[in-house]
Amino acid sequence: MASVTFDKATRLYPGGDKPAVDQLELEIHDGEFLVLVGPSGCGKSTSLRMLAGLEDVNGGAIRIGDRDVTHLPPKDRDIAMVFQNYALYPHMTVADNMGFALKIAGEDKATIRKKVEDAAKMLDLTQYLDRKPKALSGGQRQRVAMGRAIVRKPQVFLMDEPLSNLDAKLRVSTRTQIAALQRDLGITTVYVTHDQVEAMTMGDRVAVLKDGLLQQVDTPRNMYDRPANLFVAGFIGSPAMNLVEVPITDGGVKFGDSVVPVSREALSAAADAGDRTVTVGVRPEHFDVAETGGLTMVVNVVEELGADGYVYGSTATAEGSQDLVVRVGGRQVPEKGSSLHVVPRADEIHVFSTSSGERLSK
Numbered sequence: 001m002a003s004v005t006f007d008k009a010t011r012l013y014p015g016g017d018k019p020a021v022d023q024l025e026l027e028i029h030d031g032e033f034l035v036l037v038g039p040s041g042c043g044k045s046t047s048l049r050m051l052a053g054l055e056d057v058n059g060g061a062i063r064i065g066d067r068d069v070t071h072l073p074p075k076d077r078d079i080a081m082v083f084q085n086y087a088l089y090p091h092m093t094v095a096d097n098m099g100f101a102l103k104i105a106g107e108d109k110a111t112i113r114k115k116v117e118d119a120a121k122m123l124d125l126t127q128y129l130d131r132k133p134k135a136l137s138g139g140q141r142q143r144v145a146m147g148r149a150i151v152r153k154p155q156v157f158l159m160d161e162p163l164s165n166l167d168a169k170l171r172v173s174t175r176t177q178i179a180a181l182q183r184d185l186g187i188t189t190v191y192v193t194h195d196q197v198e199a200m201t202m203g204d205r206v207a208v209l210k211d212g213l214l215q216q217v218d219t220p221r222n223m224y225d226r227p228a229n230l231f232v233a234g235f236i237g238s239p240a241m242n243l244v245e246v247p248i249t250d251g252g253v254k255f256g257d258s259v260v261p262v263s264r265e266a267l268s269a270a271a272d273a274g275d276r277t278v279t280v281g282v283r284p285e286h287f288d289v290a291e292t293g294g295l296t297m298v299v300n301v302v303e304e305l306g307a308d309g310y311v312y313g314s315t316a317t318a319e320g321s322q323d324l325v326v327r328v329g330g331r332q333v334p335e336k337g338s339s340l341h342v343v344p345r346a347d348e349i350h351v352f353s354t355s356s357g358e359r360l361s362k
């Protein structure tokens with residue numbers, strides 16, 4: 001087992017005008033499950049491939065434990081990778097697929113068999129060891145790919161969207177299995193996904209990337225409660241956080257017909273930047289529906305989920321109209337077409353600089 005360090009690691013593809021991964025600084029603890037998440041093209045796979053040795057590092061360094069692996073070939077890094085397309089050998093049985101790397105490494109037959117059987121037991125694959133991959137379901141193939149990584153007992157697991165070929169229901173159950181398996185094995189894992197729900201449910205910590213730049217590394221809880229900037233605020237959480245640009249007034253911000261108090265520090269930071277507005281973030285569950293005041297919202301769609309409901313609507317702003325999502329109790333869902341007054345809870349709002357996007361509130 002080992003920690004993993006990206007020390008200002010940079011990848012500039014030949015002919016590219018800006019780095020695909022730009023001075024990535026990330027310290028992954030021994031035994032940790034770290035999820036790299038971000039929209040398509042943000043540099044997740046590139047980061048993982050740099051760690052695997054499949055992509056050159058053009059600046060900075062990468063370390064596994066105390067070893068500088070920046071320029072080591074993949075085979076000398078003691079890592080195992082699971083890809084989106086499982087890349088199983090079609091002509092080999094499940095057992096041979098799982099044991100292949102050990103065979104190449106020159107381990108004896110009996111040892112290989114023992115390791116493969118142990119991994120198969122963990123993954124519920126014992127009865128399929130003699131089958132070929134084509135005779136397996138997608139979920140089973142995915143587990144064979146996991147098994148192939150597990151038998152090698154590497155220092156680090158790397159997984160690049162390993163669940164994206166599974167259907168939605170299987171994806172949910174498999175993500176729990178992978179997280180549990182990783183906890184049992186205690187092997188440091190870097191897991192890549194574009195799906196923020198996957199990231200939030202699986203990771204000990206989550207690292208959000210955008211345009212090759214690290215935005216925030218945090219526990220799922222902190223990421224949700226204290227997003228560092230507007231991008232993370234909008235990316236993490238479903239339905240997404242409402243982000244509304246509002247004028248600054250004395251001691252707070254003007255939120256429709258209400259004044260919502262905001263800390264003096266946040267307001268003066270905005271004023272120092274020369275801003276006359278801030279962007280306020282409110283999660284759907286942090287609005288109260290009131291008789292008057294706040295923002296007036298016209299209800300467009302109501303999503304009833306039983307225990308609660310999501311109200312999708314729009315509100316008039318200086319710039320035109322803005323969409324809002326508000327969570328309400330399952331027994332208090334409003335009619336489509338009706339109007340609601342919604343007021344954010346002052347102690348639950350997030351305040352961001354409109355100009356820089358950085359978080360201003362504590």
Ligand SMILES: Nc1ncnc2c1ncn2[C@@H]1O[C@H](COP(=O)(O)OP(=O)(O)O)[C@@H](O)[C@H]1O
Nearest residue numbers: 013014020038039040041042043044045046047
């Ligand atoms: N082999 C390559 N050559 C040139 N550019 C690449 C190559 N692979 C990826 N890129 C570019 O680098 C950026 C990051 O890609 P990638 O790491 O695959 O993103 P992600 O996995 O987050 O979707 C993208 O702009 C992509 O087009």
Ligand SMILES: [Mg+2]
Nearest residue numbers: 044045046160
């Ligand atoms: Mg990718």
